[in-house]
Amino acid sequence: MRILGGILLGSMLLSTGSAFAEDDASELKALKTRLRQLEQKMEGQSRKEEARAARESARQNTQMAAKAPVPFDPCASGKLCYKGVTFTFGGWVDLTGIYRSRNLASDTGSVYNFIPFPQSKNFNTDESRFSARQSRFSLLAEAEVFANTHVAGYGELDLEGAAQTANSVATNSFNPRLRQASIEIDRTDLGLHFLAGQSWSLNAPSKAGIDPRGVDAPGVIDFESVPGFLAARQPGIRVWQDFGPEFKLAVSAENAQTSFFGGNTPLVGTPAVGPQGVLNPNVLVNLTGPGGSFFNNANNVSLNHVPDFTVKGAWDPRLGPYKLHVEGWAMYRDFYDHFNFANHDVNTVSFGGHFSAEIVPKLLELQGSASHGALGRFTATPFPDATLRQDGSIQPLPIxxxxxxxxxxTTPSLDLYAYAGLEKTKATFSNVGTVPFGYGNPLYNNLGCNIENSPAATCNANTSQVRQYTVGFYDTIFKGDYGAIKAGVQYSYNQRFAFEGVGGAPKTDDHIVMTQVRYYPF
Structure with missing residues (x-):
């Protein structure tokens, strides 16, 4: 019995030990499972934290990159380098086809102020021609001369020059013309820029920031662009400062020229300006036929003694994927003449603004401009800048x-465009008895403006406004390492309105169609 009792007791002890062992194994297994779950959770949180840190780092890097100037690549792919200078070539070979329903006797640029009234034979004749004169060549030379000091020289030529020997009969010998020639010095650490030479005037609109070498011009074929687009290329100096990545402020002093309203036939007597704006021979507004140092004696250079001064602010805010450019400017001008032993001058201030925006990123763009002041020579019409009173004093024309x-x-290769533009002025005149003076005078005789072959003196109409509505497309036909070939078509409807005079307020219009094929080798 004792033996049997011992066996039973031993069995019980073994059974209890086994149960305890099984319980311990179960708990250990559960602990291991829980530990793995905790490790996986911590790993997931760690990955999320790393991803968040990476996103934050990328955001900060993007902001820093946006604020920092783009580093200059001394010899980027596709560019030519020589002795530390990088050369970038630009330009194109162009063929433009031109059709006008009224004969302007004009090449690639339509001078809207010359659209003929029915008085002229040109009103009833159309014109058509081809021209290669919009072909262009440009060269940009850049170098890092010191730490944080970047220097760029830029030159640009086209074939829109027309010397006395130029013609369309045999050789079409139209000469090259200087468009731009400037040097720019940039201090990237100070955000300070300086430019000297011939470039786009500061009041010409930019696509972004302050860009002296390019403008936000309507993408049309007509060389005179669209009414409402104001621009000129003038020699001068310019300084501008970056205030952060979004705002820039610039000031310029540029070569002054004045377009006075008047002809070349003198009046009998002493008035400075009489019917049709004819100038008295005693009034000096132009250096007529200067023929001096490198001036063509067939051209006039206006009498000026103060440069044009312009100040401009440009803002490029960051709106997510949308691009926006807004700018505003003001210009000081001085007009100057000499008449009857006395000098006269008058100061004017003009102003304007421009915007360019992406309505749908990479798909739809919108641009607009508005300006007011004595801006005649900058207009597409073009208007005169000023007229004269009978005593030789100057009256600016507000535009x-x-x-x-x-x-x-519409596609990566096809662009469709549409523009509408307007330029107008106010009648500016004075009278001496029954003799009319100035611009837009209601005493001017317009009786013959709508009668073909009527004497020229019976159509003294002065343009009051010009309007244009234009549509077109531009298509990239081929593009590759060899360059690109593009083609386009433009149609515009143009209207010219005159001031009311004796016999009414004549008006005229012109339908213009232009085609273009260009090869961009660079």
Whole structure:
């Protein structure tokens, strides 16, 4: 019995030990499972934290990159380098086809102020021609001369020059013309820029920031662009400062020229300006036929003694994927003449603004401009800047100009565009008895403006405003390492209105169609 009792007791002890062992194994297994779950959770949180840190780092890097100037690549792919200078070539070979329903006797640029009234034979004749004169060549030379000091020299030529020997009969010998030639010095650490030479005037609109070498011009074929687009290329100096990545402020002093209203036939007597704006021979507004140092004696250079001064602010805010550029400017001008032993001058201030925006990123763009002031020589019409009173004193002509346009990038290769533009002025005149003076005078004789072959003196109409509505497309036919070939078509409807005079307020219009094929080798 004792033996049997011992066996039973031993069995019980073994069974209890086994149960305890099984319980311990179970708990250990559960602990291991829980530990793995905790490790996986911590790993997931760690990955999320790393991803968040990476996103934050990328955001900060993007902001820093946006604020920092783009580093200059001394010899980027596709560019030519020589002795530390990088050369970038630009330009194109162009063929433009031109048709006008009224004969302007003009090449690639339509001078809207010359659209003929029915009095002229040109009103009833159209014109058509081809021209290669919009072909262009440009060269940009850049170098890092010191730490944080970047220097760029830029030159640009086209074939829109027309010397006395130029013609369209046999050789079409149209000469090259200087468009731009400037040097720019940039201090990247200070955000300070300096430019000297011939470039786009500061009041010409930019696509972004302050860009002296390019403008936000309507993408049309007509060389005179769209009414409402104000621009000129003038020699001068310019300084501008970056205030952060979004705002820039610039000031310039540029070569002054004045377009006075008047002809070349003198009046009998002493008035400075009489019917049709004819100038008295005693009034000096132009250096007529200067023929001096490198001036063509067939051209006039206006009498000026103060440069044009312009100040401009440009803002490029960051709106997510949308691009926006807004700018505003003001210009000081001085007009100057000499008449009857006395000098006269008058100061004017003009102003304007421009915007360019992406309505749909990479798909739809919108641009607009507005300006007001004595801006005649900058207009597409073009208008005169000023007229004269009978005593030789100067009356500036106020110009108001508007432009709106849109470009739709329908495909990567095809762009459709539409623009509307307006330029107008106010009648500015004075009278001495029954003799009319100035611009837009209601005493001017317009009786013959709508009668073909009527004497020229019976159509003294002065342009009051010019309007244009234009549509077109531009298509990239081929593009590759060899360059690109592009082609486009433009149609515009143009209207010219005159001031009311004796016999009414004549008006005229012109339908213009242009085609273009260009090869961009660079």
């Amino acid at each position: 108001t100009a508007f432009l709106i346009g849109t470009v739709w990038h």
